[in-house]
Amino acid sequence: MTTMKWSLLFSCSLVQPLTLLALLFVLITTSHLVVSYSSHDYNDALTKSILFFEGQRSGHLPSNQRLTWRGDSAVFDGSTAGVDLSGGYYDAGDNVKFGFPLAFTTTMLAWSVIEFGDSMPSGELLNAAAALRWATDYLLKTVSLPGKIFVQVGDPIKDHNCWERPEDMDTARTVYMVSEEKPGSDIAGETAAALAAASMVFRSLDNEYSVTLLQNAVRVFKFADDYKGAYSDDAGVRAGVCPFYCDFDGYQDELLWGAAWLRRASQDASFLTYIQDNGKTLGADDNINEFGWDNKHAGLNVLVSKEFLEAQEYSLESYKASADSFMCTLVPESSTSHIQYTPGGLIYKPGGSNMQHVTSIAFLLLTYANYLEKTSQIVNCGSISVGPTSLRLQAKKQGITL
Template sequence: MFGRDPWGGPLEINAADSATDDDRSRNLQEYDRAALSSRQLDETQQSWLLGPAEQKKKKKYVDLGCIVVSRKIFVWTVGTVVAAALLVGLIILIVKTVPRHHHPPPPPDDYTLALHKALMFFNAQRSGKLPKHNNVSWRGDSCLNDGKSDSSTIFKDLKGGYYDAGDAIKFHFPASFVITMLSWSVIEYSAKYDAAGELNHAKDIIKWGTDYFLKTFNSSADSIDRVVAQVGIGDTSGGSTTPNDHYCWMRPEDIDYPRPVTECHDCSDLAGEMAAALASASIVFKDNKAYSQKLVHGAKTLFKFARENRGRYSGGGTDASHFYNSTMYWDEFIWGAAWLYYATGNSSYLQLATTSGLAKHAGAFWTSPDYGVLSWDNKLTGAQVLLSRLRLFLSPGYPYEEILSTFHNQTGIIMCSYLPVFTSFNRTKGGLIQLNHGRPQPLQYVVNAAFLAALYSDYLDAADTPGWYCGPNFYSTDVLRDFAKTQINYILGKNPQKMSYVVGFGDHYPRHVHHRGASIPKNKIKYSCTGGWKWRDSKQQNPNTIVGAMVAGPDMHDGFHDVRTNYNYTEPTIAGNAGLVAALVALSNGKTLGIDKNTIFSAVPPMFPSTPPPPAPWKP
């Protein structure tokens, strides 16, 4: 059998062939190889054999303007970005929709709450044309003619300042102490004032005082020969019926009687304290360079006057001697010199403050019943604590070390005397320390001691000193803070009377405060000098609440009589409230915010102690 060979050659198939299928397959393969090798295939034949040719796919691109990228890469990139955006959006949606539990800030402690109120007392005591933000509704402008109405004085603009207590007299000696204490507390605890939202308020109170003091002497001069000591008088001894600030009971806004101006020409105590006030305030306002320098210049002028014109401002039976009698001026020399050193960095002031003779005259080396009691009269204790600060943090060494170490040791002794384990001062059964030995009006001394104890505790903590020694016994700084807390807690209501002695704090506080403005209603009726007596003698509660006023306090048996006519119990003073404010801010917020170590040293140059003199030659 013959068939047609599709490749062009004959093909014979023998049906009778007995070869196996495998043999036939091998024969066919041999025929195929022979045929392929014997002739060249054309394109058609190759296409039959190989099938259709494989075509390459063209890559697609996306033109983005500045670059051309593969479409595949572009799609993947866009997809990734969109997916990431969706994921982020989903997370944000979940975070915002899931309810969150915010922990409210802890409520302010009692010391902070009382601080707000204690500062308001100074707003109620302002004299002159009041600012719009004074926030005491029953007060108004008053005594705008102070100075003008007295032809005997050269100081014609004496409006402003603060009334001393429940009357309308402006005593400049205790008022200067007030500004010094408030400035000291702001310098040390500005962060705590700021945390309480009261820093600007405290500075405003200080500036109201310093602006007024700059009017009481020739503050632009380098030398002066007089200072205003007082505006108004209050002596009613001998049965005098002449209208004055103690005989009359009138709202300050209605005063129409003469207000004499008292000048002094030899008053080292007053000028020294006023210098301390302006110098300390200059540190408070150091960011206001022009005003700070003005205060420093005034402080220098006053201190020069104090040193050159020796004498007590209350000597010779002046009106002030009946109310704020000064016992000496040596303590004001140390106190004023210390503050001027911090304000100026001038070492001559530090040399004066550390003079052993000055310390001796001030009572640093002898014990008196009032040793260790800081008050508007005695500044020695405050000066010792203030200068101990210098030794703790800067350690100036020779030639100041001898007195500084003495003051530091004496400060430790004073702190020991505050502790109940010692018997330097008695205590009432309720726990109130009797720093004035049972005499009336004790609280003004207690708050000053509480401030010094809390402050010195913070000094030691800032100096990484865990405590101090009282004889052989070591006491931690917490002991001092505990003393300060117990005394302030007593004043705020933890006492046998269960009464807060700060008006407006708590529910139970004095309602018959010895205060003219608070006891007379603001009803558009002007009560005369004696017409206001009915409000003085009334048994009704005061129509106006004098918020933040710390009254004089209980007696030595923890007794208290809420009677308006008894000023030994119910009269507040700016000197007392200044110490209260200082103690409250020191205790507020616990130890979370300490003292400002550096601000007080802003003007102090770097300390490079001088080499001590060589020892005397040896003599056999």
């Protein structure tokens, strides 16, 4: 891809949520799947995708910071609430740390390394792990006080009205939190998912840290399940997170998503039981064909399908059926296809932030293709059968269009 095209892509991403870059990173880690279709330099794209996260870092920067034009910023975040909330990532081109999409970004970074890390150059794999740890170190701080989760730092209205470097920031660093009295099952469930997924990445890199992540994931998930509610239902939190990252789709999917990641990371039977017993109550059968920071249904179905396919856990068959149904909607030849494509073949969904949909869907296509191939399975889409090769082809088209 030409320098100009990459420049345009990354300048656009600055006004997108940080999740877009995580999902772009996920797509590019599968560059070995598109080499024969394109002469684009996907290794360079991978390097730049991970490097972008260093440009978004908040807090005290490490000595090995590669983007040296960035300096320390927001080092006293959380002081007004009596807690250290320095670190983490700024969202897009502003200086706010929005916890809900940041946690989802963390989950996706971890999932990408889990599924495709073996295809990455060793140096970039370590850079990816460093990017992941910068997020999880911050998330651990947000859940450090019992009965509370700090969900955001920064007043978005004041911040968005003042365009300035984070190093020069003089806008309010307002802290928002949820608690037992003001629950936030959505952000707690996503944070649990992020910590659990990341624990799998660090198992071979830093086992002690991996254990810490998983222990905190279990604790945070219990909080999410014991005190149910959407974080943006509270008036105080809503004033800070809406309309930017309100919970529009409910917290139920995050509970299942968190449980699914805890099951995969820990292999604890209690989380399998949770998914089995609570699936219908929490909307697992709704078969909503969405995947992003606010709606985890399609990703949940793909993730849980792995255990059905590989471990033959037949109680999870409905998740596989829902994952199949979602895949069929993405295949133009299928009678149930309802995804729009641009003339060039890019997935198109009316509304803003289209690239989030493109990259998240491409990731699910590639991941599900791997699960199917490993178990010699296909997807039946009415009159046609779709195998791993077809799903990868759909994802490749998105990579080439990018």
